[in-house]
Amino acid sequence: xxxxxxxxxxxxxxxxxxxxxxxxxxxxxxxxxxxxxxxxxxxxxxxxxxxxxxxxxxxxxxxxxxxxxxxxxxxxxxxxxxxxxxxxxxxxxxxxxxxxxxxxxxxxxxxxxxxxxxxxxxxxxxxxxxxxxxxxxxxxxxxxxxxxxxxxxxxxxxxxxxxxxxxxxxxxxxxxxxxxxxxxxxxxxxxxxxxxxxxxxxxxxxxxxxxxxxxxxxxxxxxxxxxxxxxxxxxxxxxxxxxxxxxxxxxxxxxxxxxxxxxx
Amino acid sequence: xxxxxxxxxxxxxxxxxxxxxxxxxxxxxxxxxxxxxxxxxxxxxxxxxxxxxxxxxxxxxxxxxxxxxxxxxxxxxxxxxxxxxxxxxxxxxxxxxxxxxxxxxxxxxxxxxxxxxxxxxxxxxxxxxxxxxxxxxxxxxxxxxxxxxxxxxxxxxxxxxxxxxxxxxxxxxxxxxxxxxxxxxxxxxxxxxxxxxxxxxxxxxxxxxxxxxxxxxxxxxxxxxxxxxxxxxxxxxxxxxxxxxxxxxxxxxxxxxxxxxxxxxxxxxxxxxxxxxxxxxxxxxxxxxxxxxxxxxxxxxxxxxxxxxxxxxxxxxxxxxxxxxxxxxxxxxxxxxx
Numbered sequence: 001x002x003x004x005x006x007x008x009x010x011x012x013x014x015x016x017x018x019x020x021x022x023x024x025x026x027x028x029x030x031x032x033x034x035x036x037x038x039x040x041x042x043x044x045x046x047x048x049x050x051x052x053x054x055x056x057x058x059x060x061x062x063x064x065x066x067x068x069x070x071x072x073x074x075x076x077x078x079x080x081x082x083x084x085x086x087x088x089x090x091x092x093x094x095x096x097x098x099x100x101x102x103x104x105x106x107x108x109x110x111x112x113x114x115x116x117x118x119x120x121x122x123x124x125x126x127x128x129x130x131x132x133x134x135x136x137x138x139x140x141x142x143x144x145x146x147x148x149x150x151x152x153x154x155x156x157x158x159x160x161x162x163x164x165x166x167x168x169x170x171x172x173x174x175x176x177x178x179x180x181x182x183x184x185x186x187x188x189x190x191x192x193x194x195x196x197x198x199x200x201x202x203x204x205x206x207x208x209x210x211x212x213x214x215x216x217x218x219x220x221x222x223x224x225x226x227x228x229x230x231x232x233x234x235x236x237x238x239x240x241x242x243x244x245x246x247x248x249x250x251x252x253x254x255x256x257x258x259x260x261x262x263x264x
Numbered sequence: 265x266x267x268x269x270x271x272x273x274x275x276x277x278x279x280x281x282x283x284x285x286x287x288x289x290x291x292x293x294x295x296x297x298x299x300x301x302x303x304x305x306x307x308x309x310x311x312x313x314x315x316x317x318x319x320x321x322x323x324x325x326x327x328x329x330x331x332x333x334x335x336x337x338x339x340x341x342x343x344x345x346x347x348x349x350x351x352x353x354x355x356x357x358x359x360x361x362x363x364x365x366x367x368x369x370x371x372x373x374x375x376x377x378x379x380x381x382x383x384x385x386x387x388x389x390x391x392x393x394x395x396x397x398x399x400x401x402x403x404x405x406x407x408x409x410x411x412x413x414x415x416x417x418x419x420x421x422x423x424x425x426x427x428x429x430x431x432x433x434x435x436x437x438x439x440x441x442x443x444x445x446x447x448x449x450x451x452x453x454x455x456x457x458x459x460x461x462x463x464x465x466x467x468x469x470x471x472x473x474x475x476x477x478x479x480x481x482x483x484x485x486x487x488x489x490x491x492x493x494x495x496x497x498x499x500x501x502x503x504x505x506x507x508x509x510x511x512x513x514x515x516x517x518x519x520x521x522x523x524x525x526x527x528x529x530x531x532x533x534x535x536x537x538x539x540x541x542x543x544x545x546x547x548x549x550x551x552x553x554x555x556x557x558x559x560x561x562x563x564x565x566x567x568x569x570x571x572x573x574x575x576x577x578x579x580x581x582x583x584x585x586x587x588x589x590x591x592x593x594x595x596x597x598x599x600x601x602x
């Protein structure tokens with residue numbers, strides 16, 4: 001088992017109405033890695049994540065989890081290995097923080113089980129503590145700020161106790177403080193060694209500082225793949241996004257910043 | 265620390281909900297025992313036990329089956345309301361959203377117009393036709409909404425509206441072709457009522473109500489998952505398309521079977537789940553049994569009011585629930601907005 005990557009895509013492709021959205025993609029994510037997927041809108045980032053989580057069935061190629069093809073795995077088995085934090089969620093959720101996080105326990109509940117077990121509550125408590133939102137436990141999620149809500153869904157994914165965490169734009173639409181908080185939370189989770197993280201993001205600071213590996217996606221294919229210092233270069237990003245960048249911050253992990261023409 | 269522990273007591277909401285459920289069960293039993301005694305001609309349990317022939321006839325023959333049918337029908341409508349609102353993520357969804365009621369009405373209207381009045385008098389013909397109508401409407405709606413990617417919610421709702429509108433038009437057409445007596449019976453049937461019931465109706469209704477509720481209860485984890493959206497539900501291992509099909513089939517069969525004997529009774533499936541969600545929360549483990557109990561008790565009390573307010577005349581209970589339901593629903597809607 002140890003020789004196999006956690007998730008492997010082999011000439012993976014997905015198309016709809018004759019239009020190819022993703023592929024062919026060959027990509028392997030090893031256990032413990034923290035991978036950021038970057039690329040312009042429409043590059044297929046979300047589709048790639050939904051393929052990896054098993055929400056979409058590929059129209060070409062295949063996916064393997066520890067060397068076992070997805071086709072041979074039940075949804076429940078996949079859910080125990082991979083937790084997903086989607087970008088788009090219902091606007092109104094009539095639940096408290098604890099109830100939302102408890103929903104993450106679904107792959108561990110039995111059909112005949114009447115109520116969640118103490119182990120489920122323990123996992124919920126641990127997830128809330130790791131995310132640092134124990135104080136919000138009894139609050140309705142609809143009353144929380146966008147950043148807090150994002151933390152709640154990350155906690156739910158942690159309570160799922162799946163080794164691979166897949167996140168779609170975890171820091172988008174958050175103000176700078178919450179961006180920093182969610183990013184450093186994900187950095188802690190990634191460095192803890194218990195989780196593999198795969199996140200699609202437009203947040204290049206997140207990709208530069210938190211990720212250990214950056215996959216650049218263009219037109220549904222992998223355009224570049226390597227450590228942040230290699231991928232997040234102004235030339236490469238300029239070509240990828242069709243915009244101009246410069247590096248800021250210096251040091252071991254400089255952050256690419258968008259250059260805007262027409263300023264003073 | 266102690267404050268935090270109090271606030272974070274994970275099991276407290278569960279205990280509150282179990283207590284609410286126990287309270288509902290007691291109320292339900294009280295309604296079952298007391299509702300058959302009340303009415304235009306009050307009856308005492310002592311007279312029934314003593315073998316008074318009039319009291320016995322009223323209690324056992326007239327009122328008890330009616331109360332039992334009301335308990336089953338109200339419970340089924342409320343349970344179906346819970347299921348529809350969760351499945352469609354829409355607080356305005358109700359058991360009739362997919363055209364079950366209009367399909368049933370069309371079946372009943374056709375039977376009242378074209379079937380031999382001799383068999384129709386026994387009402388079995390009308391019930392069978394309306395059950396068939398309910399099933400046909402549901403099958404049509406679901407069939408229209410099934411696509412390569414499963415059953416889609418938006419398409420289901422639109423198909424439901426389209427089928428309901430077409431059925432209503434056909435009902436008007438059949439009514440136009442009918443004579444005054446037939447039209448009168450059709451209108452009365454569509455008001456929904458529990459007036460002519462015997463134990464045969466009860467024996468037909470109860471298994472459907474219990475069966476449909478059992479399917480909902482067995483799907484409780486998956487239905488809970490839908491509260492944070494289908495994408496998350498699917499990522500945690502829920503087969504959303506199959507869940508939708510299973511719950512829709514079970515609830516539509518249940519509601520169709522009940523509407524066949526009671527006629528369409530509106531608003532129970534809207535009011536009761538709304539009130540319950542505020543009280544016992546959104547966990548279907550509690551919500552499904554609570555709806556079965558509260559919906560049954562609510563409809564029985566409505567029916568009790570309907571057969572007493574204008575006594576000796578008996579108002580069809582569907583008229584009363586509609587009269588109560590509109591304003592109450594508006595109140596819930598706007599109270600929730602504030």
